[in-house]
Amino acid sequence: MDDRFSSETVIKSIDLEWEQQRAWVEIDRAALVHNVRQVRSLLKPDTQMMAVVKADAYGHGAIDVARTLVAAGVDWLAVATVPEGIELRAAGIVAPILLLGAIHTDIQVRAIVQWNLQPTICTIPQAITISKSVAALNLDKPLNIHLKLDTGMSRLGANWQQAETFYREVSSLPYLKIGSLYSHLATADAIDRTVMDMQLDRFARSIAAIENAGYAPPLLHLANSAGILTTDRSHYQLVRPGLILYGLCPAPHLQSKIDLQPVLSVKARVSQVKEITAGTGVSYGYRFIADRDMQIAVIEIGYADGVPRRLSNRMQAIVRGQLVPQIGTITMDRLMLDVSQIPDLQVDEIVTILGRDGSVYISADDWANEVETISWEILCGFKPRLPRANKDEEPKNA
Ligand SMILES: *Cc1c(COP(=O)(O)O)cnc(C)c1O
Numbered sequence: 001m002d003d004r005f006s007s008e009t010v011i012k013s014i015d016l017e018w019e020q021q022r023a024w025v026e027i028d029r030a031a032l033v034h035n036v037r038q039v040r041s042l043l044k045p046d047t048q049m050m051a052v053v054k055a056d057a058y059g060h061g062a063i064d065v066a067r068t069l070v071a072a073g074v075d076w077l078a079v080a081t082v083p084e085g086i087e088l089r090a091a092g093i094v095a096p097i098l099l100l101g102a103i104h105t106d107i108q109v110r111a112i113v114q115w116n117l118q119p120t121i122c123t124i125p126q127a128i129t130i131s132k133s134v135a136a137l138n139l140d141k142p143l144n145i146h147l148k149l150d151t152g153m154s155r156l157g158a159n160w161q162q163a164e165t166f167y168r169e170v171s172s173l174p175y176l177k178i179g180s181l182y183s184h185l186a187t188a189d190a191i192d193r194t195v196m197d198m199q200l201d202r203f204a205r206s207i208a209a210i211e212n213a214g215y216a217p218p219l220l221h222l223a224n225s226a227g228i229l230t231t232d233r234s235h236y237q238l239v240r241p242g243l244i245l246y247g248l249c250p251a252p253h254l255q256s257k258i259d260l261q262p263v264l265s266v267k268a269r270v271s272q273v274k275e276i277t278a279g280t281g282v283s284y285g286y287r288f289i290a291d292r293d294m295q296i297a298v299i300e301i302g303y304a305d306g307v308p309r310r311l312s313n314r315m316q317a318i319v320r321g322q323l324v325p326q327i328g329t330i331t332m333d334r335l336m337l338d339v340s341q342i343p344d345l346q347v348d349e350i351v352t353i354l355g356r357d358g359s360v361y362i363s364a365d366d367w368a369n370e371v372e373t374i375s376w377e378i379l380c381g382f383k384p385r386l387p388r389a390n391k392d393e394e395p396k397n398a
Contacts, residue, residue, distance in 0.1 A: 021269070021387060021395075022268065022269055022271070022300035022301070023266070023267065023268035023269065023299075023300050023301040023305055023353075023386055024266075024267055024268075024386050024387045024388070024389050025059070025060070025061070025264055025265070025266055025382050025386045025387070025388045025389070026264070026265040026266070026267055026355065026388075026389050026390075026391050027060055027061060027064065027065070027263055027264060027388055027389065027390055027391060028261070028262075028263050028264075028265070028391045029064075029068045029263075029390060029391070030261075030391075031247055031261035031262065031263045032065065032068050032069065032072070032245065032246075032247075032263045033068065033072045034261050035244060035245050035246070035247050035260055035261060035263070036049070036051075036069060036072040036073065036074060036245060037072070038244075038258050038259055038260060039228065039239070039241050039244060039245065039258070040073070042228060042229070042232070042257075042258065043228075043232075043235060043239065044232075044235065046237070047235050047236075047237060047238065047239060048075040048076060048219075048237060048238040048239075049073070049074050049075055049076070049238070049239055049241065050074070050075065050076035050077065050078050050098065050221070050238055050239065050240045050241075051066070051069045051074040051076070051077055051078070051241065051242075051245055052077075052078045052100075052224075052240055052241065052242035052245075053065055053066050053069070053077050053078065053079060053084075053088070054078065054079045054080035054081075054084060054100060054242070055080065055084075055380040056084075056380070056384070057246075058242060058243070058246050058376065058379040058380050059264065059306070059379045059380040059381065059382040060246060060263060060264050060379070060388065061388030062079070062084065062087060062088060063087065063088065063091040063093070064388065064390070065263075066088050066091075066093050066095075067091075067093065069245065070093060070095045074095070075095070075096075075238070076095060076096050076097070076098060076238065077093070077095050077096070077097045077098070078097070078098045078099075078100050078240060079097060079098075079099060079100065080099070080100050080101045081099070081101050082099065082101075082108045082111050082112060082115075082117065085097045085099055085112075085115060085117040086111060086115045086117075089115045089116065089117070090115075096118060096144075097116075097117050097118060098117075098118050098120065098146055098180075099112070099117055099118065099119045099120055100120055101120065102119070102120050102121070102122045102126065102148070102156050104119055104126065104129070104130055104133075106133050109130055109133035109134065109137075109143075110133070110137065112143070113134065113137055113139065113143060118143075118144045118145065118146060118179055119143075119145055119146070120145070120146050120147075120148050120156070121145050121146065121147055121148065121170065121176075122147075122148050122150075122156045122157050122158055123158060123166075124158075124165075124166060124169045124170065127145070127169065127170045127173055127176060128173065130143070130145065130176065131173040131174060131175050131176050134175040134176065135174065135175050139175070141177075142174075142175050142176055142177040143175060143176055143177065144177050144179040145170075145176050145177065145178060145179060146178070146179050146180045146181075146182060147166065147167065147170060147178055147180070147181045147182070147217075148181075148182055148183065148184075149163055149166075149181065149182070149183045149203065149206055150183070151183040151184075151199045151202040151203045151206065152185075152186055152195060152198060152199040152202060153183075153184050153185070153186040153199075154186075155184065156184075157183060157184070160183070160202045160203070160205070160206045163206035163207075163209050163210055164206075164209040164210050164212075164213050167181070167210045167213070167215055167217070168213060168215070171215060178217065178218065179218060179219060180217065180218060180219035180220065180221060180238070181206075181207070181210070181217040181219070181220055182220065182221045182222060182240075183199065183202075183203050183206075183222050184222070184224065185199055185222065185223065185224055185226065185227045185234065186199065188223070188224060188226035188227040188230050188234070188250070189226035189230075189250040189251040189254065190251075191251075191253055193230070193231075196227070196230065196231075196234075199222075200222075200231075200233055200234060203220075203222055207220060219237050219238055220236040220237055220238070221236050221237065221238040221239065221240060222234045222235075222236055223235055223236070223239040223240060223241075224240055224241070224242060224243075224250075225241045225242055225243040225244040225245075225250050226250040226251065226254065227239070228241055228244065229244070229249075229250070229254040229257040229258060230254065242376075243375065243376060244258060244260060245263075246262070246263045246264065246379060247260045247261045247262035247263045247264075248260065248262060248363070248364055248365065248375045248379070249365075262355065262356075262363060262364070264354070264355065264364075264379060264382075265352060265354055265355025265356065265391075266301070266306075266307075266352070266353040266354040266355060266382065266386070267350050267351065267352055267353065267355075268299045268300050268301035268350070268351055268353050269299070269300050269348055269349065269350055269351070270297045270298065270299060270300075270345060270346065270347055270348060270349045270350075270351060271298050271299070271300050271334065271347060271348075272297070272298040272347060273295065273296070273297050273298075273339065273345050273346070273347060274295070274296055274298075275293065275294070275295055275296075276290050276293070276294055276295075276296055277290065277293050278290055278291060278292050278293055281328075282296065282327050282328030282336055283312075283327075283328030283329040283330075283331060283335075283336060284328075284329040284331060285329055286328075287312060287313060287328055287329050288313055288327040288328040288329075288336075292340075294338055294340045295338075295339050295340045295342075295343065295345070296327065296336050296337065296338055296339060296340075297319075297336065297337045297339040297345055297351075298334055298335075298336055299317065299334060299335050299336070299337055299351055299353070300333065300334050301333075301334065301335065301353055301386075302330055302331050302332045302333040302334050302335055303330050303331070303332055304332045304333055304383065304385065305333075305382065305383055305385055305386050306378075306381040306382035306383050306386065307330055307335065307353065308330075308367065308371050308373075308378070308381065309329070309330045310370075310371040311326070311330060311367060311370060311371060312326070312328065312329045312330045312335075313325075313326065313327060313328065313329075314326075314370050314371075315362075315367065315370065316362060317337055317351050317352060317353050317362075318351065318352035318355075318356075318357040318358075318360050318362065319337065319339060319342050319345065319349070319351045319352075320342060320345075320349075320357075320397070321357050321358030321359065321360060322341060322342065322360070323360055323362075324337050324338055324339055324341060324342065325337070325338045326338075337351070349397055350395065350396070350397050354367065363375075364378040364379055
């Protein structure tokens with residue numbers, strides 16, 4: 001067979017050539033750096049920053065985002081799973097990486113050691129198991145681990161009332177070195193601060209109990225994005241921003257605390273333009289019927305790429321700087337727009353599905369409000385099928 005048409009060659013050339021792309025996620029690295037600086041400006045000079053890049057950097061593409069963040073002065077990275085950590089290491093990233101997840105089978109512990117990742121430990125039995133796995137590997141230095149307390153989230157972590165026992169027991173184990181003590185806030189984005197204050201208090205009391213027993217946790221951390229914005233009492237020696245680095249705010253009432261620039265946009269191409277007459281149904285189930293003669297465009301992005309199907313008939317896109325309505329059910333791979341206002345729209349033109357075009361902007365918060373979820377879920381819903389492109393390296397409409 002002609003080598004130029006082997007499956008690998010074709011897939012690779014489609015991956016590389018912009019003319020072939022049907023849709024993609026565009027990353028604005030300058031915005032990412034701007035957001036790092038904005039977060040930094042809220043911290044005391046010696047507070048470290050751990051950028052949370054789990055879930056493919058909230059759908060932005062973990063490797064490029066992590067590289068940009070590290071170059072911008074972020075001290076640590078955090079991911080959820082071992083493979084997410086390995087992906088960064090394999091790409092040559094050397095910053096310390098915390099694993100926020102807490103499943104550590106024997107094979108995972110081997111991978112953690114081999115790839116120089118730092119696991120979270122939430123229970124004493126888990127610490128014992130990991131200590132044994134590490135012992136079996138005959139290392140010349142202990143494994144850095146991080147202890148997590150549950151101060152009110154009721155998710156991962158040892159109960160804060162057992163903080164001292166937990167710390168003491170783990171400290172006594174061989175082959176493990178405690179790198180930090182941390183907890184996670186459940187309601188830092190709420191206007192009512194009661195629960196957050198309770199968690200701050202519990203974390204402080206846990207630390208006091210550990211210190212009274214003669215231990216000195218080397219690094220303390222608590223704050224997610226909302227915690228960072230709400231109170232510097234949550235900052236301790238390190239903060240763990242996720243969402244705000246990507247330029248979205250955890251809650252409207254926190255917007256004024258920081259000047260953020262959204263990092264991600266989503267673009268897709270027009271694959272067909274057609275006229276339909278009044279009364280014509282559009283897409284599965286005919287959930288849209290044209291009430292007049294109209295011009296519609298087929299756009300090559302669908303729910304399999306991360307556009308929620310629940311946005312059907314409820315979203316807009318930006319075509320040549322103008323908002324146009326989406327019509328009919330969003331399908332797996334494509335959706336339709338009413339482009340009656342844009343009479344000479346061409347096949348292959350690029351439209352903005354999410355993000356800015358000219359003076360018009362559609363944000364992940366707009367989508368989230370429409371489908372009753374949060375911007376976090378919208379962002380990490382963008383699938384690997386969408387290539388990630390840097391803003392300056394992608395095609396523009398002629
Ligand atoms: C995801 C996560 C964060 C970041 O949360 P944001 O709200 O996106 O800032 C911080 N800490 C932990 C433990 C997390 O799981």
